[in-house]
Amino acid sequence: MELLVASGIGVLTAAGIYLVLRLRTFPVIIGTAMLTYAVNVFLFASGRLTVSAPPILMDEATRYTDPLPQALVLTAIVISFGMTAVVVVIALGAYLGSDDDHVDEQGGALDAVRKLEKAE
Amino acid sequence: MSLILVVLMPFLGALLPPILVQAGRRTCALGTLSVTVLALVGLVSNFPALLSGETVTARIDWLPELGLNVTFFLDPLGAFFASLILGIGCLIIVYGRYYLSRNDDMGEFFTYLLLFQGAMVGIVLSDNILLLLIFWELTSLSSFLLIGYWKHLKEGRQGARMALTVTGMGGLALIGGMLILGNIAGSYDLTEILQNREAIQSSDLYLPALILILIGCFTKSAQFPFHFWLPHAMAAPTPVSAYLHSATMVKAGIFLMARLWPVLSGSEAWFWLVTGAGLITVVLGAVIAFFKHDLKALLAFSTVSHLGLITMLLGTGTAFGAMTAIFHILNHATFKAALFMSAGIVDHEAHTRDIRKLGGLRHLMPVTATIATVAALSMAGIPLFNGFVSKEMWLEEALHTELFGPHWLVPALATFGALFSAAYSFRFIFHTFFGKTRDDYPSHPHDPNFGMWLPPAFLATLVVIIGCAPFLAEPLVKFVTAAVLGTTAEVPSYHLAIWHGLKPPLYLSGVAVAGGILLLLLHRFLQKGWDVTPRPEAKTIFDGIVGGAVWVARRVTCGLHDGSFTRFAAILVVFVVAAGAYAFVTGEAGMGSRVVYPPTAVAVATWAMLVAATGFLVFKHRNRLAALILIAIVGLIVSVGFAYFSAPDLAMTQISVEVVTVVLMLLALNFLPQETPVESGAGRRLRDGLIAVAGGVGAGMLAFYMLVRDFVESPISEYHLANSYKGGGGTNVVNVILVDFRGFDTFGEIIVLGIAALVIFALTEALMGGPVRARLLNREPQTRLAGDRHPLMMVVLTRVIMPVLLLIGIYIFLRGHNLPGGGFIAGLVVAVAIVQQYMASGFAWASDRQRYPYHGIVGAGVLIAGLTGIGAWFTGHEFLTSSFTYIKLPLLEEFEVASAMGFDLGVFLAVLGAVLLSLESFSRMARRAHDTDNEHAMDIDPSRGTTNEGGA
Structure with a gap:
């Protein structure tokens, strides 16, 4: 079971990285969402996997899973929604403003520096 | 007065000048002066204890486990330096009051000066070396501000930058050296370190520590090969030069060498490095000074030379050398500050410092000429002036020092340096004040008003008093020397006197003075030779090195981060994976x-x-x-x-x-x-795929190895599980953690969420207000729109389901403290319920029925959460401590009321508002020009007949 979760995290991470390395804004946003899943599951898993022992105090329960990673991940999920929304609106503004949804600045900084040095 | 207050006084006082300058320049200067005088009085109030043999200390413990404490101590050496800093500081403030013109911002100037003064006093009184390092860096920073005070001058800015670069770099080296030293001694307190001579000198790390510390001291005290910054710092206003380069900044390096003398000196390495650098600096500085035309440049190189003299004395490692060094520090501070101030007066009155345009000033400015002559004769080492006494002792010490081979070499070089020293001193006197009065000065020079000449005159008086009666200074010098030597050696029984009989040092002095006069006579001829001799220019080399470093930095930075996010993200992933792989391969990770x-x-x-x-x-x-x-x-x-x-x-x-x-x-x-x-080719996709797989494998393995082992320590959450019900009154531990144990965290998070929603709203507003708006309004849909904009079935269904969803939301909210649920989830569920109404019945219809703006809901949420937290104060608890009780109402079971509920309500509202504000902002963009807003919830409404509004 541990192997399934760990490999799941790996698959999500790999897909996230691949999509983040694309050139347009939309796949990059999807990629960051995938990375968010991977990170959240990883953080959750840091409390180790426990089946049928939810952290709800009960008289008959003998063991509980670690509640702290859950609390941390819960807020992380909500915050990541807020951040996704901000990134989406920025991407949208950039696209609507310039009719271009590339993530990269066209023409690198090194070229700019060379031009600057030539001017000096 | 407590030592902490003495150190703090200038820093606190630094706030005054900009305020006081509103009330006039005189008030400003007086305010600054009184701050310094107060600090000086505070210092002096500790002297009785000092004289009775005590060491005065003051301490505030901060992180004692790490050795990070604010500790100060006052011993004779620290007191000597602190008195010089504050005493000369008073004179500089008086002088500066008259020196600065009406165009200069006096408040700013005195603020920098006091900051610098505080930092210097901090260095000399610190016991903890980490604290000392902080003050050391502060002097570099504040001297940068002072040297670059005339921001409009290119030389000022460049000089300040060079000084900061060199001394800042030295400061970094010093940090390394001091940390090693503290590590060897096992303590960061100087008083402890000074007890550990044997341990330090026998340590393998002694040499690296020594070299690093000496780099720090040499850069600060302008020793060869770091001497070049000091002359460039002369672009500063003269009061700054007089203060920094006579008694304070450049003496900081000397001070540290003296302070650490008991533990560092005496070794072969110390002797070679310190004596060698000092001797080279003496000769180099003296020779260059002789050929400088700018009065301040001449004085700057003479300062370099004299600092070399003191360094060399400390390097010999003998008690006599240390005593001479202390004496010369005192003498140099008096005559050099007076000389700088005189040069400043000449500049101020004649509007030039170029020695070739001056001459014959003794008739026009007799007072200044007298002061400058007295001070310069002392610098030349003429009897009856204090410089003579210490210079003779220096030559005496040189006669007993052997370096680089033949035994005559050190005395010969020392005499050579002294000879040039006499020569430039004579040149300073004769070429400025003697000779014929000229009629082509840029201005009409005359003696300045008394405020400007009084400070140098006071110092010149000291020069003569110590020069004629050196025995007056003897108790002071011996007292301080004893503190430098510590337990390593006895204070020599040598007496400070003008006449020691016909002995070798006197002959050497005679040779130096006679040679100096000869050189002055030959000056015109020598200068021609000097001018045609090619020499390496320090500034060019420095600029070259800085330029090279900038070039490399630009290539590296821009090569890695050339504006392409994709490239940077790839580099980041590869680097992280490589670092992880290295750790995995070199470490041990069994099952x-x-x-x-x-x-x-x-x-x-x-x-x-x-x-x-x-x-x-x-x-x-x-x-x-x-x-x-x-x-x-x-x-x-x-x-x-x-x-x-x-x-x-x-x-x-x-x-x-x-x-x-x-x-x-x-x-x-x-x-x-x-x-x-499709934009990237197959190669690029393959490359990205490999990077992604590597990252995925790394993350997966990390997760797997973590999952198959137990916690290293028992987790904090055991406390949470044990106290959730007792302390937080809830059985859902996750919820109790969110609203109670880590409530502050959650409070921050809902604020972040609210800000994110507001950012989205603001960005949308900005977009809609700009040229994008027109494009949005005239946009043609990319795909064919659905024929039925607001389908009957969906509208009815969402309408029916709405109260059910709200009920579920409230239920989830209420049970959250004890069962899965809570404010976050309830907020999201209610948000979904409302979003459904937007989707089914359209934006206009839904927002018409929305009574409270979403910003307000976000704000109310944060406010309620905050107020609930503050409520804990009234029961005498910390912010956000929750309390709960059980209530029995008629007809109902007993139930619990917890203040955490109020906090959770805040969370609920903030999440609800933030989600809806974001979605609403997006949907406002979606409205188009040719679409009319729907008046009705449904396109087809049986009650309205068969009209079909809207739709495409």
Whole structure:
């Protein structure tokens, strides 16, 4: 079971990285969402996997899973929604403003520096 | 007065000048002066204890476990330096009051000066070396501000930058050296370190520590090969030069060498490095000074030379050398400050410092001429002036020092340096004040008013008094020397006197003075030779090195981060994976001992679905709508996983966030291209694929190795589980952690969420206000719109389901403290209920029925959460401490009321408001010019007949 979760995290991470390395804004946003899943599951898993022992105090329960990673991940999920929304609106503004949804600045900084040095 | 107050006084006082300058320049100067005088009085009030043999200390413990404490101590050496700093500081302030013109901002000037003064006093009184390092850096920074005070002058800015670069670099080296030293001694307190001579000198790390510390001292005290910054710092206003380069900044390095003398000196390495550098600096500085035409440049190089003299004395490692060094520090401070001030007066009155344009000033400015002559004769080493006494002692010490081979070499070089020293002193006197009065001065020089000449006159008086009666200074010098020597050696019985009989040092002095006169006579001839001799120019070399460093830095930075996010992200992933792989290969990571769960069939099937969905996503991501659906599937599987592994709260949160995220992305996709075009070639895709697989394998392995081993320590959450019910009054531990144990964290998080929503709102507003608005309004839809904009079935269904959803929301909210649920989840569920109304009945219809603005809801949420937290103050608890009680109402079971409920209500409102504000902002963009807002909820309403409004 541990192997399934760990490999799941790996698959999500790999897909996230691949999509983040694309050139347009939309796949990059999807990629960051995938990375968010991977990170959240990883953080959750840091409390180790426990089946049928939810952290709800009960008289008959003998063991509980670690509640702290859950609390941390819960807020992380909500915050990541807020951040996704901000990134989406920025991407949208950039696209609507310039009719271009590339993530990269066209023409690198090194070229700019060379031009600057030539001017000096 | 406590030592802490003495150090703090200038820093606190630094706030005054900018305020006082409003009341006039005189008030400003007086205020600054009184701050310094007060600090000096505070210092002196500790002297009785000092004289009775005590060491005065003051301490505030900060992090005693790490050796980080604010500790000060006052011993004779520190007191000597602190008195020089504050005493000469008083004179400089008086002088500066008259020196600065009306165009200079006096408040700013005195603020910098006091900051610098405080930093210097801090250095000499610090006991903790980490504290000393902080003050050391502060002197570099504040001297940067002082040297560059005339911001309009290019030389000032460049000189300040050079000084900061050199001394700052030295400061870094010093930090390293001092940390090593503290490590060897096992303490960061100087008083402790000074007791550990044997341990330090026998340590393997002694040499690296020594070299690093000496780099720090040499850069600060302008010793060869770091001497070049000091002359460039002369672009500063003269009071700054007089202060920094006579008594304070450049003496900091000397001070530290003297301070650490008991533990560092005496070794071969110390002798070679310190004596060698000092001797070279003496000769180099003296020779260059003779050929400088700028009065301040001449004085600057003479300062370099004299600092070399003191360094050399400390380097010899003998008690006599240390005593002479202390005496010369005193003498140099008096005559050099007076000389700088005189040079400043000449500059101020004649409007030039170029010695070639001066001469014959003794008739026009007799007072200044007298002061300068007295001070310069002392610098030349003429009897009856204090410089003579210490210079003779120096020559005496030189006669007993052997370096670089032949025994005559050191005395010969010392005499050579003294000879040039006499020569430039004579040149300073004769070429400025003697000779014929000229009529082509840039201005009409005359003696300045008394405030400007009084400070140098006072110092010149000291020069004569010590020069004629050196025995007056003897107790002071011996007292301080004893503190330098510590327990390593006895204070020599040598008496400070003008006449020691016809002995070798006297002959050497005679040779130096006679040679100096000869050189002056030959000056014109020598200068011609000097001018045609090619010499390495320090500034060119420095600029070259700085330029080279900038070139390399630009190449490295821009090569890694050339504005392409994709490139940078790839580099980041590769680097992280490589670092992780290195750690994995070099470390040990066997299988853990934790008992693992055997995989079940359902789990394997779910895993397969996750892999399949992810795989499809990667290969089909160009179809953006499909990508959205696939990512929603992934999110669903993740929430199922949460549910399976005992995290019901997470499952509920994940699934409701999933809904709002997909709605949001759909809204955005409405404006974006529906397809991602193929741009990268197969090679690029393969490369990205390899990077991604490497990252995925790394993350997966990290997770696996973590999952198969137990906690290293018992987790904090054991406390949470044990106290959740007793202390927090709830059985859902996750919720209690959120609203109670880590309530402050949650409070911050809802604020962040609120800010994010406001950012989205603001960005949308900005977009809608700009040229984008017109484009949005005239946009042609990319696909054919549905014929039925607001379908009857959906409207009716969402209308019916709305109260049910709200009820569920309230239920989830109320039970959250004890069962899965709570403010976060309830907020999301209610948000989904409202979003449905927007989707079914249209934006205009839904927002018409929205009574409270979403900003207000976010604000109310944060406010309620905050007020609940503050409520704890009234019961005498910390912010956000929750309290609870049980209430029995008639007809109802007994139930619990917790203040955490109020906090959770805040969370609920903030989440609700933030989600809806974001979605509402996006949907406002979606409105188009040719579409009329719908007046009715449904396109086809049986009660209105068969009219069909809207639709495409």
